[in-house]
Amino acid sequence: MSSAEFIAEDRAPEGARPPSRLRQLAAASIGNAVEWYDWYAYSFLAVYFAEQVFPESAGNSLVPLLSTFAVFAVGFFMRPVGGLLMGAFADRRGRRAALTLTILLMGGGSLLVALTPTYAATGVLAPFVLVLARLVQGLSVGGEFAASTTFLVESAGPGRRGLFSSFQYVSTTVGQLLASGIAALLAALLTEQQMGAWGWRVAFLVGALLSLLGLWIRRGAQETLPEAPDSSREGPIPHAQGGSAGQRAGARPGLFEALRRHPRESLLICGITAGGTIAYYTWTTYLPTYAQVNAGFDKADSLTVGTLSLVFFALLQPLGGLLSDRIGRKPLLLGFSLGFAVLAVPLLHLVTDAFVSLLLVQCAGMVLLTGYTAIAAAVNAEVFPARVRAAGIGFPYSLTVALFGGTAPYVGTWFKEAGHADLFPWYVAALCLVSFLVYLTLPETARQKLAK
Missing domain, CATH: 1.20.1250.20 (MFS general substrate transporter like domains)
Incomplete structure (x- = not known):
């Protein structure tokens, strides 16, 4: 059977609004790029805000930077938790709902980093807020791969699954390049003192604003899980998932x-x-x-x-x-x-x-x-x-x-x-x-x- 025939089989059922493949691709890719922009911005800018959040140890100026990267690692190991929780949410409530939630979490995490107080002003509250923000971002980025992977592939149809799949890493790389580019631009436009005082916060505020753009695009996407609670409103993009929603919804899948x-x-x-x-x-x-x-x-x-x-x-x-x-x-x-x-x-x-x-x-x-x-x-x-x-x-x-x-x-x-x-x-x-x-x-x- 040709790929064209496969795609034809994957079209929406009669009476449902035909899916826009380009809109689906944009919803996953642009949102994913924003997610990874927010994630990578932390590592590119850590050198500027480390001393703002963590106090220096006596005789060791590397302590703030080391502490900041320790927080980075904590966020990294939240990713499996995010993959489990957000993945289960995507299987129970739908892919679009999960994608909406992950980008909200990432945008909220970036905003929290941008608003993190200094250690001089609030003491231990400053590193606590930063850790909390990074935990939220780790949860988000862990769930992002699970939700966007399933959404991309289910949106494509068998004849184009590889092509749609490739945009997972296209968008990840775009997010990484965007984060490094904005960090470099800020460093070029501002003095070292300005970057340390407030310039680094600008990059995270940009991330929070970009998350709103990604949220708007994702809210207009179509659900790819037919039995999702909101799938009937937009019309699912069915693929090779036979059986009626009533037959398959039953008890929703458990966490494990x-x-x-x-x-x-x-x-x-x-x-x-x-x-x-x-x-x-x-x-x-x-x-x-x-x-x-x-x-x-x-x-x-x-x-x-x-x-x-x-x-x-x-x-x-x-x-x-x-x-x-x-x-x-x-x-x-x-x-x-x-x-x-x-x-x-x-x-x-x-x-x-x-x-x-x-x-x-x-x-x-x-x-x-x-x-x-x-x-x-x-x-x-x-x-x-x-x-x-x-x-x-x-x-x-x-x-x-x-x-x-x-x-x-x-x-x-x-x-x-x-x-x-x-x-x-x-x-x-x-x-x-x-x-x-x-x-x-x-x-x-x-x-x-x-x-x-």
């Missing part, structure tokens, strides 16, 4: 139903994600620092290389998604994982203090990485049935990212401090090899209907 009834699939998500997340965070986040620490690369140049490679990476994603819709998911996953298992060590050893060397290494890794990132949303969504799809993806995915992706910079730095910097590339290669073995066991799902 996905883990209880689908333990194999939950472990599968962990195996699918492990290699992908370590490669992603190594190549998009840690590589500039790796080059500085291990090859003496210039700090400013490493940030320039990182920005250029992220733009290149964003442009690659739709191409990878389209390719997977033509040839299947497995060839891309196997190419990604085997490529990193074999090439991670030599690629990282090729990094020198030359601008071109880092640019080529980072872009080469981005090409391989696209085999995972462009289709991760589709592959994950194709593992679980609709009833528990969001929660089934959200918790194991976010937990694996927290364990292996979020810790990549710390593990790399630890190896360096222990005198074994050469072991980090092998660590990346080993996790990618584990995922390669998992991918070998996966059935090809590109041309199959989504599970009911």
